[in-house]
Amino acid sequence: MEGETPLLDELEKGRWPSFVKEIKRAAKKNKAALDLLKVQELSYKDKITHWKHGGIVGVTGYGGGVIGRYCDQPEKFPEVAMFHTLRVNPPAGWFYKTDALRKICDIWEKYGSGMTNFHGSTGDIILLGTKTENLQPCFDELTEAGFDLGGSGSALRTISGCVGPARCEWAMIDTLDITYNLTMEFQDEIHRPRWPYKFKIKISGCPNDCVAAIARADFTVIGTWRDSIRIDQEAVRDYVEKGFDIESVVKKCPTEAISWDREKGVLNFVAEDCTRCMHCINKMPKALRPGLDRGATILVGGKAPIVKGAYLSWVIVPFMKMEPPYMEVKELLRKIWDWWDENGRTRERLAELIERLGLKQFLRDIGLPAVPQIVYRPRSNPYVFLRR
Amino acid sequence: MEGETPLLDELEKGRWPSFVKEIKRAAKKNKAALDLLKVQELSYKDKITHWKHGGIVGVTGYGGGVIGRYCDQPEKFPEVAMFHTLRVNPPAGWFYKTDALRKICDIWEKYGSGMTNFHGSTGDIILLGTKTENLQPCFDELTEAGFDLGGSGSALRTISGCVGPARCEWAMIDTLDITYNLTMEFQDEIHRPRWPYKFKIKISGCPNDCVAAIARADFTVIGTWRDSIRIDQEAVRDYVEKGFDIESVVKKCPTEAISWDREKGVLNFVAEDCTRCMHCINKMPKALRPGLDRGATILVGGKAPIVKGAYLSWVIVPFMKMEPPYMEVKELLRKIWDWWDENGRTRERLAELIERLGLKQFLRDIGLPAVPQIVYRPRSNPYVFLRR
Amino acid sequence: MARTDIGPPNYRDMLPEIIKRNYGKWKYHEIIRPGVLKHVAENGEELYSVRVGSPRLVSVDFIRDICEIADKYCDGHLRFTSRYNIEFLTDKKENVDRIIEEVQKLGLPVGGTGNCVTNVVHTQGWIHCHSAATDASGIVKAIMDELYDYFVSMTLPAYVRIAVACCINMCGAVHCSDLAVVGVHTKPPKIDHEKVSALCEIPTTIQSCPTGAIRRHPDPNIKSVIVREDLCMYCGNCFTVCPAMPLADPEGDGVAIYAGGKVSNARKPPMFSRMIVPYLPNNPPRWPEVVDVIKRVLEVYAKNARKHERMGEWIERIGWEKFFKLTGIPFTEHHIDDFTHAVETFRTTTQFKW
Amino acid sequence: MARTDIGPPNYRDMLPEIIKRNYGKWKYHEIIRPGVLKHVAENGEELYSVRVGSPRLVSVDFIRDICEIADKYCDGHLRFTSRYNIEFLTDKKENVDRIIEEVQKLGLPVGGTGNCVTNVVHTQGWIHCHSAATDASGIVKAIMDELYDYFVSMTLPAYVRIAVACCINMCGAVHCSDLAVVGVHTKPPKIDHEKVSALCEIPTTIQSCPTGAIRRHPDPNIKSVIVREDLCMYCGNCFTVCPAMPLADPEGDGVAIYAGGKVSNARKPPMFSRMIVPYLPNNPPRWPEVVDVIKRVLEVYAKNARKHERMGEWIERIGWEKFFKLTGIPFTEHHIDDFTHAVETFRTTTQFKW
Ligand code: SRM
Ligand code: SRM
Ligand code: SRM
Ligand code: SRM
Ligand code: SF4
Ligand code: SF4
Ligand code: SF4
Ligand code: SF4
Ligand code: SF4
Numbered sequence A, B: 001m002e003g004e005t006p007l008l009d010e011l012e013k014g015r016w017p018s019f020v021k022e023i024k025r026a027a028k029k030n031k032a033a034l035d036l037l038k039v040q041e042l043s044y045k046d047k048i049t050h051w052k053h054g055g056i057v058g059v060t061g062y063g064g065g066v067i068g069r070y071c072d073q074p075e076k077f078p079e080v081a082m083f084h085t086l087r088v089n090p091p092a093g094w095f096y097k098t099d100a101l102r103k104i105c106d107i108w109e110k111y112g113s114g115m116t117n118f119h120g121s122t123g124d125i126i127l128l129g130t131k132t133e134n135l136q137p138c139f140d141e142l143t144e145a146g147f148d149l150g151g152s153g154s155a156l157r158t159i160s161g162c163v164g165p166a167r168c169e170w171a172m173i174d175t176l177d178i179t180y181n182l183t184m185e186f187q188d189e190i191h192r193p194r195w196p197y198k199f200k201i202k203i204s205g206c207p208n209d210c211v212a213a214i215a216r217a218d219f220t221v222i223g224t225w226r227d228s229i230r231i232d233q234e235a236v237r238d239y240v241e242k243g244f245d246i247e248s249v250v251k252k253c254p255t256e257a258i259s260w261d262r263e264k265g266v267l268n269f270v271a272e273d274c275t276r277c278m279h280c281i282n283k284m285p286k287a288l289r290p291g292l293d294r295g296a297t298i299l300v301g302g303k304a305p306i307v308k309g310a311y312l313s314w315v316i317v318p319f320m321k322m323e324p325p326y327m328e329v330k331e332l333l334r335k336i337w338d339w340w341d342e343n344g345r346t347r348e349r350l351a352e353l354i355e356r357l358g359l360k361q362f363l364r365d366i367g368l369p370a371v372p373q374i375v376y377r378p379r380s381n382p383y384v385f386l387r388r
Numbered sequence C, D: 001m002a003r004t005d006i007g008p009p010n011y012r013d014m015l016p017e018i019i020k021r022n023y024g025k026w027k028y029h030e031i032i033r034p035g036v037l038k039h040v041a042e043n044g045e046e047l048y049s050v051r052v053g054s055p056r057l058v059s060v061d062f063i064r065d066i067c068e069i070a071d072k073y074c075d076g077h078l079r080f081t082s083r084y085n086i087e088f089l090t091d092k093k094e095n096v097d098r099i100i101e102e103v104q105k106l107g108l109p110v111g112g113t114g115n116c117v118t119n120v121v122h123t124q125g126w127i128h129c130h131s132a133a134t135d136a137s138g139i140v141k142a143i144m145d146e147l148y149d150y151f152v153s154m155t156l157p158a159y160v161r162i163a164v165a166c167c168i169n170m171c172g173a174v175h176c177s178d179l180a181v182v183g184v185h186t187k188p189p190k191i192d193h194e195k196v197s198a199l200c201e202i203p204t205t206i207q208s209c210p211t212g213a214i215r216r217h218p219d220p221n222i223k224s225v226i227v228r229e230d231l232c233m234y235c236g237n238c239f240t241v242c243p244a245m246p247l248a249d250p251e252g253d254g255v256a257i258y259a260g261g262k263v264s265n266a267r268k269p270p271m272f273s274r275m276i277v278p279y280l281p282n283n284p285p286r287w288p289e290v291v292d293v294i295k296r297v298l299e300v301y302a303k304n305a306r307k308h309e310r311m312g313e314w315i316e317r318i319g320w321e322k323f324f325k326l327t328g329i330p331f332t333e334h335h336i337d338d339f340t341h342a343v344e345t346f347r348t349t350t351q352f353k354w
C-alpha cells in the first residue's frame, strides 16, 4: 500500500485523527476497503467522483434502508464495483453497550468493507460498502443482533433526539422515549417509502436544539415551558461573587426580561417578557432553571435547499403536552402525512407544499388554530383571500 | 342645501376642520360643487362610489396631467356628469407667494368646481372637477399664470422634494434645486406617457426622509454624508444640564456608535460604526450636526402594492455627489428608463422588473458596481448563476 | 397655440427673503410650542413657522383665507408640508401669536409638530375615484375629530403618522404608516360581458390578475372573461384595466387596518405597516368601529412604548403576539400571510410570548 | 424469513446504571476542563463525560478500540454525540484522567465542549456519493488539523459550528452553521442523449429543474432533453432524477463558503448561513485556500465578537459590509441573491457602514 496513494497519504499527517489511516486499517484485512482507498486516491487526482447512481437494491420486504452505489471503473476496482451502504437505525440518544457495538463490527467485517460512519448526518449507523448479494444475509444477522434498518428514499427517515433526560438538566420532554416510541409506531412508514419525498422528525429537549431539529426536520419537536424560569438568587450571587460577568449575560437577553440589580444583589425577572430562549439559563446552570409546566413547541418544514431553497422550521403548535403514548403528536403526524400525500407533488417537501398552498390553508385543513405565535408578524400585503 | 345631506352634515361637527363645510362653501357659488355634495351624500347612503372610469381626455400636446372622470348617474347630477381633475405641478418645496395662489383660485373658479386638494399625495395641486371642454382653456390660463400640468399615466410623475435647505439645518443636498432642475429637464417624460407604467422620483435632504421617498418613489434620492457627525460637547453638556434625558437617546442608537460618559461629561462617538440614521442628531439639534462630506444615497423601486406587492426602495448607489447640473443622476435615470423600457412588461414597475430579472442583472446592465451596502446580507441559497 | 412644457414656477421666486438669505445656512431648530418651529441660521437670524391643520379637500375660498393671513403677517409667503399642513413663515416673533389667533378664528388647529399625530395622508374616496372601496376624507375627519388633542400637543413617545387610502392601490403612504386605514373590496368583480367585449382588451385583462383568476369565457361565442372566485382576492387590478369588472359592493366593501409602518431611517430602518384588522364594514358617516380601533391602538402605544420609539419599533420589541394581547384585537387566519414572500413572516424559532 | 420492523434496540437497555437512576433528574452541569462534563443529579450523584473527537469515517477496529476503553472505565457504556464525537461516561471521577490518557494514546483529541470548534458535521464526498462536487472527509481533516487548538480549548466568544457538504443537497447542516463549506458544480449537466432515452423519464426530468432550464430535445426523433445553459445554476437536481445528466467536472467543481448560521434559539433566533465566498477550486489533498478562509474568518470573529455572541449574531450586529471589510473577503455580484425571496435581502434603508 505504501506510496501508492501519495495524495491521501498527506492526510495522514496533522493532529486531527485521520480517516485515511482508518481506511488503510480496514484495507489491511479487506479488499473492498483497499479498492475504496484507491478510488479515493483517483478522485483526489482527477478531482471528480468515481461513483455512479445506484439502482434499486435492498432487502426483502423493505423499500429503503440501503443506498445502492456502483463504481464507474468496475474493471479497475472490481471489489467496489458494487458498493452499497446500509443505514442502521441506532438506539435513541446514540447510547451503546459495547457488546452491541462489537456485534455490529463483527457482522460488518463479515459482509462489508469494514468501514463505517458513526454516524451519518441523519443519525444512522452507516455501514459503508457491500455487494448486492451480501445485503440480505447482512440484514438478517443485524436483526438477529437486535438492529434494524433506518429510512431512505421517499419514506420516514430515522428519527433522532438529543441526549435529553438521560444526561441533561434542561430536557423538558423525554426526547429518547419519544424518539423510540415514534420509531416503533412508524416502522412501516420508515421501511416502505410511499410519500412524495423524504420526511424527517427530530426531537430536542429544549430550545438549545442540540440535534439541529429546527434546521433539518420536516417535523420538529422542541421542549419548552409555559411558566416562569426558576431562580435561585443565592446561587446567582454566588456566581457574581466568584467573578462571573453577569452583565455580559443580562445584556444579551433578547427581551430584556432579566436585569441585574447590583445594589440589592437580585436578578430581576419579568416572566411574561421572557421568550424562553435559554440564554441566561445556559450561562448560569446552577442558579437558573426552566419552569415546571412543560411540553413542546411543534414546528414543521425544516430542510436543505433542494428544490425551492432551504427552510427553517415554522411554529405550528406553540405548546403541546408530551406524555406517553404521545397520541396527540401521532395523530398530528398522521394528519400531516395524509394532507401532504394528497396534495404534494413528487419530490415536494412539506415546506414547499405549505408555501405553495399557504400556511393558512394548511392550518385549516389540519384543524389547527391560527394564533399569533405562528408568525413573526402579520402580513403587510392586502391580498387576503377572505372567502377561500 | 340645509338638511338635504344629513349624513354629510354629521361631518360638519367636531373639532377637526371639515371638508364638508368646504364643499358647501364652494357649492354656494358653483353648481358642480353642489352636485358633488349630493353625489357624495348618495355614496354615504349607498356605501358605494358613483364615479366611473375616465376616458382619454386632456390638453393638446400632452398625454397626461388630467384624470378623466364621469358620474354613473349623469341624469341626476348633470353638473358632474363629467368631472375631470387637473394635476398642476407645484413649485418645489410647496412654497407659494399668495399672488400665485390667488391666480390659481381665480382660474379654477372660472373653469372648475372651485374645489381643490392642496395637495395630492404625489404632491400636485389637484384641481378637482371640470368638464372636458374647459380643460384646454383652463390649461391655457394656467400656463399664462406660470403653472404647468404634472404627470399622470405611464409617465414620469410630478417630482417632489422636502423643504430641505430652504428651512432645514439637515439638508445634505439641495432638494428644491434638484427637484426643479430634474422637473425642467424631464418635461417631455412628464407630459408624454410612453413607458411600461408610472415612474416616480422623490428627494429627501437627509435620512429622516420627510417626503417618504423610500416608500413611494421608483427613484429615491436621500441626502447623507460620509465623514463624521460634528459634535459640540459643550452644547451636549448644556442639554444634559437642562435635564435632557440623554441616556434614552443613546440607548436607541442602532449601532452603539455613541455613548455618554457621565463622569467626564463627554459624548463618545465612533464614526466608523455610525450608520447615519439621524436619531441622535434629531434629538440634540443644537449639539450634533451631520458631517460635511455630503451627497446622496440613491435607491430604486419604492411603490404601493399593485401588482406584486409593496416595495421599499433598494440602495443601488451608496453615495453620489449631487452638484448642479446633476449630470450623474440624470445619466443614471436615463439608463434606468432605457433598461426598464426595453425589458419591462406593461404595468410592470421598476421594482417588479428588477425582482423578475434580478438585481445582479440590473446592476450589470446599468453598469453599477456590486458593493455590500446594496444588500442587508448576502444570499443564503447556493443557486448562483455563475456564468450568466 | 398655448405654451407647453414650461414646468412649475421656479421655487426661488416663491421663497421669503429670510429664506433666500439663509438658504442652506440653517444651524438648528426648536419647537417653541406645538405647531410653532423656530429655525435659527448660522448668522443668528430666526425664522418662525406656524403649522396649521388643513382638511386638504378645500375650496378656493379657503386658499384665499389663508393667503390673507400670509399677506398680513408673512409678506405674502406660505408653504404646505408634505402632509398637507399649511405653514405660515415669518421672521417676526411677534407675529406668531397673531397668526395663531387668526388661524383659530378660521377654525383651524395649530399643531402637527414633534411627537404628535400630524395630518393624515389620504386620497380621493367617494369624492372622485372609481376604484374606492370606502371614502377617505370622511374617515380622516372622523379620526381627527377624535385624535384632535394629539394634533395640538406633543405628548406621544414618538411620531405617529396615519394614512387613509380608499382602495388597496394605496395612493399615499398606507403601506409604511404607523397607523393606516385602507378600503377593501371583499367580493370578486361582477362581470358585464357585453361591456367587456366592447371596452376591454381580453389578453391584457387576463394578464392583469396577479393570481391568475381570470380566464377566457368558456363559451367561445362570448368574447369575455370569467373569474375563478376561489382565486380572487379582490385586488381590483382587473377593474383598473377593464371598466366592465367593477368590484364595488355596498355589502362587501369596507376597510382593513394596518399598523407599525414607518419611513424615516431614524433608529430602525423603514418598515411596512402590517394588517391588524382584516375587515370592518363601511359605516358612514363616522365609521365608529374604525375610529375605535385606531384610538385604542394609539392609546395602548402611548401608554406602553418607550421614549423615541415609533409604533412599529415598539411592536417589534415586544412582539406582535404581545401587541394583539395588549390591544385585545383578535388574531385570525387572515393575518397569516399567503402572498409571494409569505414564508419570511413565519416564525422560525421557539421564541415567543404567551 | 428474517425478522422485519423490529426497530432499533430499546435505548433503556443501553443506558449506564447511573443514568437509569437519575434519568430526568439532573440538576446542573459544569465543564471541568475542555472535553470533560460533570453532570450533578438532584440526589448529588455525579456523572462524568469525556468527549473525544472522531473522524467519523472509521473502521470497525476503531470502534473496537473505543469499546475497549469503555469496557475498562465505563462499565461497557459509551455514546456518540449529534456531531460524531464519542462520549465516555463514568460515575468515577478518578477514571476521567485514565480515559483521557488512553484516548490520547489512540491519537484522539479530548475537547469539543463549550465555546470551542467542535467536530465538523459532514457528508460522503468522493468516498461514496455520485453527486459530490468535492470531497468531505478530506476538507474536514485539513480544516481540523488547522483548528485543532480550538477543539481542545474553550477560548472563543461562543460556539462555532462548522459543517462541510459535498454538494448543494447539503446533507448535514451547512445551511445553518457558523461556518460551512459546500461543494458546488459550476458547469451545466453534460447530457448523454442515448442514456437519457434509456434511463430517464423525460417529463420528470424536465419538471425537476427549479429554473425551467430543461426542455425537450428540439429534434422529435431524439427522445432526450436539452439544457438552456443561461438558465442553469448547476443545482444538480436533474442529475438526481436522471443519471444521464452528470454535472461533475474536474475544472468546474469546487466549493463555496458560507458563514453566520446557527440553530439554537439562544439569544437570537436560528439563522441561515450566508455565502461569503462563491467559489474556490478543488485543491486536494488539503484545500489550502479553503482552510485559509475558514481560519481567517474564525480569527477575525474571535478577535472582534463580544462574549456569548455567535458568528451570525456578531455579523448582524456590525453589518455584513463591515464583515467583508474586516475579513478582506471581496464582495461580488454573486453575493447578491437572485433566487425566489431575493428582495428580502435588498437594503431598504440608508443605514450602512462604509
Ligand atoms: C415640513 C416637513 C417637510 C416638508 O417638506 O414638508 C417636515 C419638517 C421637519 N421634519 Fe420631518 N417633516 C415632514 C414630514 C416628515 C415625514 C413624511 C411623512 O410623515 O409623510 C417623515 C417620515 C415619517 C415616517 O417615518 O413615517 C418625517 C420624519 C422626520 C423625522 C424622523 C422621525 C422619527 O423619529 O422617525 C424627524 C426627526 C425628528 O423630529 O426627530 C423629522 C424632523 C423634521 C424637522 C425637525 C426638520 C428641521 O430641522 O426642520 C422639521 C420639523 C419637524 C416637526 O414637524 O416637528 N422629520 N418628516 C414635513 C411635515 C409634515 C407634516 O405636516 O406633518
Ligand atoms: C390623486 C391621488 C390620490 C390623492 O387623492 O392624493 C391618486 C389618485 C389615483 N391613483 Fe394613485 N393617486 C395619488 C398618489 C399615489 C401615490 C402616492 C405618491 O405618488 O406618492 C401612490 C403610491 C406610490 C406608488 O406610486 O406606488 C399611488 C398609487 C397608485 C396605484 C398603485 C401603483 C402601484 O404600483 O402599486 C394606482 C393603480 C394604478 O396605477 O393602476 C393608482 C391609481 C390612481 C388613480 C389614477 C385610479 C386608477 O386606478 O386609475 C386615482 C385617480 C383618482 C381620481 O379619481 O382622481 N395610484 N397613487 C394621488 C395623486 C395626486 C397628485 O398627483 O399629487
Ligand atoms: C452532546 C450534545 C447533545 C447530543 O445529544 O449529542 C450536546 C450537549 C450539550 N449541549 Fe448542545 N449538545 C450537542 C449539540 C448541539 C447542537 C447541534 C449541533 O451543533 O449540530 C447545538 C445547536 C448549535 C447551533 O446553534 O448551531 C447545540 C446548542 C447548545 C447550546 C446553545 C449554544 C448557543 O449559545 O447558541 C447550549 C447552551 C450553552 O452551552 O450555552 C448547549 C448546551 C449543551 C449542554 C451543556 C447541555 C447539558 O446541560 O448537558 C451539553 C454539553 C455542552 C457542551 O458540549 O459544552 N447546546 N448543542 C451535542 C454535542 C455535539 C458535539 O459533539 O459537539
Ligand atoms: C449519508 C448522508 C450524508 C452523510 O454522509 O452523513 C446522506 C447522503 C445522501 N443524501 Fe442526504 N444524506 C444524509 C443526511 C442528510 C441531511 C441531514 C439530516 O437528515 O439531518 C440532509 C439535510 C436535511 C434535509 O433532509 O433537508 C440531507 C439532504 C439531502 C438532500 C436535499 C433534500 C432537500 O429537500 O433539500 C438530498 C437530495 C435528494 O433527496 O434528492 C439528499 C440526497 C442524498 C443521497 C441519497 C444522494 C442522492 O442524491 O440520491 C446521498 C447518498 C450518499 C451516499 O452515497 O451514501 N440528501 N441529507 C446522510 C444520511 C445518513 C444517515 O442516515 O444518518
Ligand atoms: S437540546 Fe436542550 S435538553 Fe437536549 S441536550 Fe441540548 S440542552 Fe439538553
Ligand atoms: S431565557 Fe432568554 S428571554 Fe428568558 S430571561 Fe433568559 S435570556 Fe431572557
Ligand atoms: S428630510 Fe431631512 S433635510 Fe429634508 S426636511 Fe426632513 S429633516 Fe430636513
Ligand atoms: S446617527 Fe444614528 S447611528 Fe449614528 S451615532 Fe447617531 S444614533 Fe447612532
Ligand atoms: S386609493 Fe384607490 S380609490 Fe383611493 S384614490 Fe387611489 S386609486 Fe382611487
Ligand code: SF4
Pocket (backbone or CB within 6 Å): C188, C189, C208, C209, C210, C211, C212, C213, C214, C227, C231, C232, C233, C234, C235, C236, C237, C238, C239, C247
Ligand atoms: S380582483 Fe384581482 S384577484 Fe380578483 S380577478 Fe380581479 S385582478 Fe384577479
Ligand code: SF4
Pocket (backbone or CB within 6 Å): D123, D124, D125, D129, D130, D131, D132, D133, D165, D166, D167, D168, D169, D170, D171
Ligand atoms: S451533500 Fe451531496 S454529494 Fe454529499 S453526500 Fe449529500 S448528496 Fe452526496
Ligand code: SF4
Pocket (backbone or CB within 6 Å): D188, D189, D208, D209, D210, D211, D212, D213, D214, D227, D231, D232, D233, D234, D235, D236, D237, D238, D239, D247
Ligand atoms: S443543474 Fe439544476 S438548474 Fe441546471 S439544468 Fe439541472 S436542474 Fe436545471
